[in-house]
Amino acid sequence: MNKKIAILGVGLIGGSLAFSFKERTDYRVIGFDTSEATIDQAITLGAVDEGHTSLPEAVVNADYIIIAVPVGQIGLYINQLANLPLKKGVIVSDVGSTKAEVTKYGKILKDKGYSFIGGHPMAGSHRSGVQAAHALLFENAYYVLTPEPDSSLSDVEKLSHLLKKATHAQLVVMDAEYHDKVVGAISHLPHVIATGLVAQVGNYNDANGWFHRLAAGGFRDLTRIAASHPVMWRDILLSNREEMLPLLDDWIKQMTNFRQAIDRGDADWIEAIFARSRDLRQGLPDKKKGLLTPIYECSINIPDEPGIIGQVATLLGEHEVNLSNIHIMENREEMHGILRLTFRKLTDFERAIPILEAAGYSTYTENSKEVDHVHLN
Template identity: 40%
Template sequence: MRKNKIFVVGLGLIGGSLAKAFHEHSNTTITGFDPDQATCKKALELGVVDTIERSVGEGAAEADLILLAAPVSGIIKLLDELAAITLKPDVIVTDTGSTKKGIRDQARHVLGPEVCYIGGHPMAGSHKSGVMAAKADLFENAFYFITPEKNTPSEQVERLKGWLVPTRAKVMAIDPESHDEVVGVISHFPHIVAAGLVHQLHLNPMNQALDLPRLAAGGFRDITRIASSDPTLWQDIIMNNKAVLIKLFEDWDKVMTHVKDSLLAQDVEAIFQFFQKAKMARDQFPIKKRGVLPPSYDLYLDITDRPNEISRVTGIIGQAGITIININVIELRENVSGVLRIFFQSDKSRDEAMALLKAHHYNTYVDE
């Protein structure tokens, strides 16, 4: 029986994790390509792929599913390469780009109706990057958008959904334009705002005198966490969702102008309603659900100021085989209980650590 062939182009965190998940398909060969030869070698060593192709052309020609796992601008260039290759008549071409309309337009232009292109966007990531960080369960319970067009054959959509079953993601079909608006609101614009807040802090005249970043360890640190994301990646994303973001800037200006005008008018009720409506909306968000923004699994605890206390805490966690991503002492504890903050890879690791520390009589807290 002939084996099906999945060809993954781009073997970083996302492409590598999808390749690992695809291994659950029986009677399937996973082949890969990456422009970085060291990445290719490591992907083979780790068993992320079964074989490495020498070029995009060689891998794509025999593939039943072609997955382009690259930044948006890179995916558009890869579509140009695929256009020059004779592909199998029933192949599905998909991708993992963070915006969809521009990629869809390019696919229409260079691939034409003869090739089935269905865009994709897995809404998951990690604080780590590269093929070394790839893991098969990266997308479990996360949303995975696919963006078929109205004239895409339903059997091809179902085929793609079938390929994605091992990811254990929540696959959601949506048109490309709606996708870009949705991620613009809940992911792209928040990244701009977070980066803008960091810029505002550093440009403040008080920064030099008081070392504002050191004082901003509480709520400010939390709401600007995503500003630490890869700037090259986010430059690519933002530039490819320009129209949506410009409209969001206009809406944001209206909201901020309303707050400013309310302050100038000393309109106490308007200010109260601004915060009240935001609180009511925020309190309706689902708890412990993986969304679009990278999740944070943090644990707070009280510790006394005595020698080796932090070592004792990390020792208790480490002896149980639980990995700690990061740790920091909180000096400014506005709206935060606990003086030590520990970051974990998952809610499971965090909850296990919390139970252990409670057994050793530590007061622990989780901020949902």
């Protein structure tokens, strides 16, 4: 009998894991979802070998069980699994973006004699659902495992080997609480800040519509992640409340320092923090898969002539470069170029630049040499 992996939840992450296991291992992949339509679609796309809407049927005799449901539901599924006759030696993991709370739930399985090892693949997409899933989603991304100190070293090695072989990700072992502090700072806090900023400007816009009309460039880039799923982020923040509260306290302190510096006219402090942040930002890893979905964009200058946008799109199309979106920049403060081109894949972005430049267009990317703007009154 073939060894089996059960994926509970075949959306973007679960479906991509299913594709990875099917393409790169000899395991039989079983999908579970509460939606029969999702299961049918997963089977049709070839993500799973078979699918079920019955949890007991999906996990029977499974060697590995991966819980790929929203973080707010992981505890419920762990409780259900703990009350099922799972295969002896089964290894259970999850893909939730918070780990301390999930790891506590996992002890329920350990008490039943099963192995639970928390997991978090740090990759995603602006798209969702199994229709957006693919085996390359985790390629070279970090995949964090958070075993407890008393976890079986053999089981950790087995799961690590399987995931590395299937996903081609970079496996990292980390303490669950430390993981939550790290992702809280680099992912959860930015979502809170972006959401709060959009809400604040939205309140201003209720009284004067120019706030939204002029919102472009940096504002749109900074707040892109505020368009994330409300229920998912509600559950993530509540699940990670132990880490989020001190992170928010630190942020409030930082903003208080900003306010005080502006109030007292402290030019040196303001310049120093902008300079330090610029240096830190430029030192971040470039084009690395992570928690925040990357965007690949460049801007070009074009004359205001009929058909020019179509010419650009046709040029890229003739070279089989997939262009995701075109946006005319009306507000170009601190922005280069008139036409912003967006690509979903890094390969398309990298191919587009020389094609556009060979056609005579000047291209500007995030790494283009910055020009200091001096405003004269």
